[in-house]
Structure formats: structure tokens, C-alpha cells
Amino acid sequence: MEVSSRFSISARRMSRSIIRELLKLTRKKGLISFAGGLPHPSTFPSEELTGICSSILKEDAAMALQYSPTEGIPTLRESLRSFLKKRGFDASNKELIVTSASQQSLDLVSKIFVDRGDTIITENPSYLGALSAFRAYGGRFIAIDIDSEGLRTDVLEKELNELAKTAGTGSEYYQNMPKFIYTIPDFQNPAGVVMSYERRKKLLEIAERFDLLIVEDVPYRWLRYSGSEVPMLSSMDESGRVIGLFTFSKIFSPGIRLGWLTADERIMDKIVQAKQATDLCTSAFTQAIADKFIRSGLIDRRIEENISIYRKKLEVMLDSLEQYLPQDEGIEIYKTEGGLFLWLKLPEYIDTDEMFTEAIDRNVAYVIGSAFFPNGGGHNTMRLNFSFPSEEEIEEGIKRLGGLIRDRLS
């Protein structure tokens, strides 16, 4: 039976995620992996959930085990609005939908905006999962460099000025200009940087001037270990052009697969229709769990505890890097104040893709930085995760990595 000739254009272009394939290599006994992006299991509130599940099954089974509205169950949607309001984002002029975590939000956004050949602006580097979601609809990327203050809005502005020249007018303009700007402003994945307030203001100004949408993805925002918070683009947005992507994966549990999305009502209308065709609705049972977890105040305590666990791990990783990495050899460490990742830039002549196999031999793993560059590059970079390994493993793993890098320095 012939198979491959039947596939859609997008299926023919799909390939297994590089990270996923590399992760398989890291399942070796004795290997210390900085390659994943997993929360630590000690942060999972299993005891609290036992009581919550019992109470839902006792009192609300007819709702929790039934089909539910595509938009999400009303009680959770209300809790999520309070959760956001408490954290400085009053979403009352936005619509809110519950999704099966952020990867689905990214899929839905792509589905309603992206046609084959459309351009999307991303940070350079950016989150691989988002790139896969956009690529599945045929999206192409304009990748804008970031620095320690986040997205280089000066570069973005120049790029847009160029694009606008040939974009035409009216509806043609909107089809030719980038469909949206995708940004992870807080503890960016993979680089860990936070977009400064000035840059955020500038980004909104630019979006206003060119009448563009912004997709703000904030999975790590509430995992801040030092420094002070910068307002969300969603809360600074006055014209409904920011779509906010939120998830429980890093502050509660990735295994319940829950996130939410806020957007202007005209955009939400299509998001809801797209979700109907995609999975009808998200599990009412897991939604009811999350609702009780928020209402009881457990989520606030959970976030505080996660912060204290991960803050310590980040310190251990930074200390270990200082101790075991050669100094003054052109190695750049992006010192993040939150999230799950540290980003390293090695001297140009060290190829981290090529070094990966040797890392596995030395029982340590990282994610090759090049995977995060939408249009190539970054072969001397790597991403290190500090949330999953233990403090001892972090120290030992960085020691191994330090040795490996040292041997490569010329």
C-alpha cells in the first residue's frame, strides 16, 4: 500500500522533534540530564489532589464526567480571572478560554491565523514547541534577535518598515504583513531573559503603528526567584491586540494538561470555533480539579514553594558554573532571575551540536541551542535545565560539562 503520496503538504514537511530524539539518548543509566524542561515531582501536590478529587466525584460527578462547554467550565473561568487580577492583569475587557495547555493554545492561534507561506515574527532564539505549531500550518519566520533586555525592538522596527513598503493596503496589507509577533517576555525559553518595561512599551507602540497582533506566552512568569516583576503586555494592552497564553504546567502540574488563553472577543470567537473542531472541549474533571486548587488558595502556596525549591537549584547551578567553567575564555552565561533554564554561549568555534555525542559519553546532556533558532544559527549555544535534576546532580553534571568544554577550548 502506498502511503507517503497521500499525506498533506504539512505532514510531508513534519519531522520528529529534534529535542525529542535527543532526549531518547539521555535515558542512559548514570547520565545527568539538563536537557528536559520538566518540573520536579516534589512540586506535585498529590496529597491535596486526593481530597479535591474525592470531593468532585462526590458532589459534581454529573458535571465533571460529562461533556462541557468548549470555552471551559464557568467556575474555572471565573477563578482564572481572579488569579490573573490578583497578579496585576484585569482581563475584564478580554474573553477567556480554557485549553488543554499552551501547546493547544499555540495550535489554535496558528489554525485561525496562519496560512501556508504567512510570516510570523519570533524571538531569535525561541521556543521549539511554538515553532512546530506554527510550522504545521506552513508559517515562515522572521526571527528578531534578543539581548539582555529581551526582543530588540529597534531591529523589529526596521524590519517592519521594510515589510510595510511592499505589503499593499487594505485587507492585502494584513495578509502580507506578519500574522503576529510571538514573544515569551518573562524568563524567555531558551535564553532566560526578561523583556524590560521600556521594550514592552516600545513593542506595543510598534504593534499599534503597524496594526499587528502580539502573542504573549508566559509559562514561567510566576517563577521569579529574584529581582522585580515587569507588567505583562496583556495588562498594558489598550487595543485588544495582545493574545495571552497561560499554563498550569510549570506552577501546578503538566500532567493535567491545562492552560488558558485571553483575547479580544472577535478573535476569541474564532478560537472557540477552532477548538470545537479540534477537541470539542477540555476535560471537565481536570478543570474542576484546577478550579478547586485555585479557590482553596493552594495554588498561591504551591507557587511560593516552587519558587523556593527552584531558586535554590538555580543558585547551585550558577555557583557550579562559576566553579567548573573556565573563566575569561569567552563563555557567556545568561544569568536568569526565574524560570527553568540557563542559556550558555560558548566561543564561536565550539559546535554544541557536534559536542553532544561526547557529552552523552561523559554522562551529561543539554539541549543543543541551534534547535531554537527558527532560521538556523546558534551552533555555539546550549540550554541547561535546572528544575528537574537534584542539587547534587546539578553540581556533578556541571562539573562533567565543564570538563568537556575545557577540553574543547583552544
Added chain:
Amino acid sequence: MEVSSRFSISARRMSRSIIRELLKLTRKKGLISFAGGLPHPSTFPSEELTGICSSILKEDAAMALQYSPTEGIPTLRESLRSFLKKRGFDASNKELIVTSASQQSLDLVSKIFVDRGDTIITENPSYLGALSAFRAYGGRFIAIDIDSEGLRTDVLEKELNELAKTAGTGSEYYQNMPKFIYTIPDFQNPAGVVMSYERRKKLLEIAERFDLLIVEDVPYRWLRYSGSEVPMLSSMDESGRVIGLFTFSKIFSPGIRLGWLTADERIMDKIVQAKQATDLCTSAFTQAIADKFIRSGLIDRRIEENISIYRKKLEVMLDSLEQYLPQDEGIEIYKTEGGLFLWLKLPEYIDTDEMFTEAIDRNVAYVIGSAFFPNGGGHNTMRLNFSFPSEEEIEEGIKRLGGLIRDRLS
């Protein structure tokens, strides 16, 4: 801010599901609705689930609350294979993936096969949710009539002979011919018919001859109240051309949003990649619940109990229809032996779309049959659900419906 000009082609063509909009009207107090497709809450195993949740959270929280493989958790995939084997389908030469219920399976199948303008063969009428999923990727339909033995394979054959004449050869042929044949062979939605064994054999022969894929969707298969089972297309398939879609929604709970899909490994490879980009993975927590529900044998008992509950409701509906519907007036009732729905064909001159408003006035609701016809038609048909209303409601509702129809007869 301009919004509509930014949407993708598929978003611009999306519209809110007709059924969903009609269902809103049925939320009226005192109204008896045959319009939904919901399992009855008395079939939800809430007590058993309390124990199952506690034990998962005690013993397997680190797995259940974490990210999990895109293919599904290994224990559940194993249980599902046993579940199928016990029911006559040995899936050992197929790959199996867990999905977030059948709507997601339909989305994934569309994503890997359907490009804008591609044709899909469906039954006429067919399941609206499937049509929406296919439409979202730009699929067009060739709808083949059904009769009491299911899909009219003679009509299908003629149609394919015509199509093959201009389809070209090689990879062009596969791009021009229908991407797959979508069928619900058991207790078809909406018509309730079962495809006969002879038709199934014939369908597989035709698919073989034209080298086509078949997507077999069996949400109601195990809800049989009388008569005897016909083998699944998936189990009769010898060349890997049948993709099987399965769900827990009607035999366990729709609220846990779990289904599974079986396919040839070359097809599965793309399904996995598509799911990666769509939602990374399905909830490990709900998967662990389903796994324990199967392993403990609870699923078998659940199915038996569902059958006894729904069998009774179907009998009440059939009796009521006999009692309250005018006889010998050209009203055709498709007497199903399972599933959740009865299908009615009224005389040609009665328009059920138009009659719907009056039904609501008389406090009874159905789904307008025309919604299920991919390319129009069916304005004298309706679908009646018997799983959700109580036996008393069924009798009273059919009485109201009978009065309404009687008044329309000329």
C-alpha cells in the same frame, strides 16, 4: 483594530456549529430535549473513580502529574490492546496512540491527510463533528447514501470508477483521489444503522482495488442492545488501510476526554508528529485512571450496565413512537439495535428545520437532520437521542413531538 482580514482561509470559513447554537435554545425550563448526544450521568462510575484517583495520587503521582509520551502512557496502551483483543480485534500489527477523545483523532487524521480542496468520502448523512474537523482543513465531501445495511457500496464503486478516470497516475493519483473513506459502521450517527458483513467485505475490496484508506469510527460499537455483532473493519483489514477511531466517551465518561487510534505504522509516525505539534501529550492523570478502570475489569461491568440502562430507554422510545406517531403516513423510523440515537424520516413536505421553532414552543427538541448532510438535503429528517432523558421524559416528549407532526400532516 482590524481583525477579520487577518484570519486564515479556514478561520474565515468557520462558523459556530449549528447543533451547538440550537442546543442553546433547548436550555428552556420544562423542555424535553432529544437533541443532545450525552450519556446519562447515572452511568458515570464516580464511586469507583474515587478509589482509583487516590491510589494513583499515592503511588504514581510523579508519573501521572508529569509530561508523558505523545503516544500515551505505556500501561494504558497495553490495556487498550487487551480491551480490543477481548472484543475481536487483535491490533498487534497496528500502532496505537492515545488521544484526547475522538474529536482529536479526527483532527489529527485531517491534519496529516487533508489539504485545501481534497475530497473525502463520507456517509450521507454523517457525524457533524467529523465534518467540522475535515472542513477546518479545507476538505470537500463526496457523500454516499446509506440504507438499512449501511453505506451503499454499489454507489461508492460507481463514484470511484468515475473519479479514477481523471485522477492520473503515480503520486498524482493519490493526491486526486479521495484521501479516505470516513465511516461509522456501527449504530451510525445519525441514522443508527449497522453496516452488514457483506457490505464491509465489499468496502474493503473496493478500498483495495482503488488503494484507498478507510477511517472507521466506532464510538457506539459496544452499546448493542439486541441482534448480533458484525466484525470490525479494522479486524478484517489485511493491508493496513483501516484507521480505527475509538473513544471512552460513551462507555465510561466523556468528561475525561480520552480516546485512541490504531493505524499502520507509517501512518502512525505522522499522527504522532501531528499530535506533538498539537498538544504534546494527553493527560497522564486521566490516562492512568482509564488504565486502572480497564485493568480492574470495571470497564466490562460498566459497559454491561450501560447496555441495560440504554436498552430500556430505547424500548420506551420505540414504544412511544408507535403509540404517539401517526401510522401509515409515510413516516419512517430507523429501528436501531444500539447506540444513542433514533433517526426519523418524515414525508418530504415536512421541513424539520422550519418545524424546530414550533417544537421549542411545545417544549420538545430534536436535532434537525439537515445538519448531518455534508452537501445539503435531508430537510425532512431528524435525530432523536434516547440516552439522556429519563423514561418518563421520553414518553412525554414523544407525545409532544407526535402532536406536532400530526398537525403538520396534510
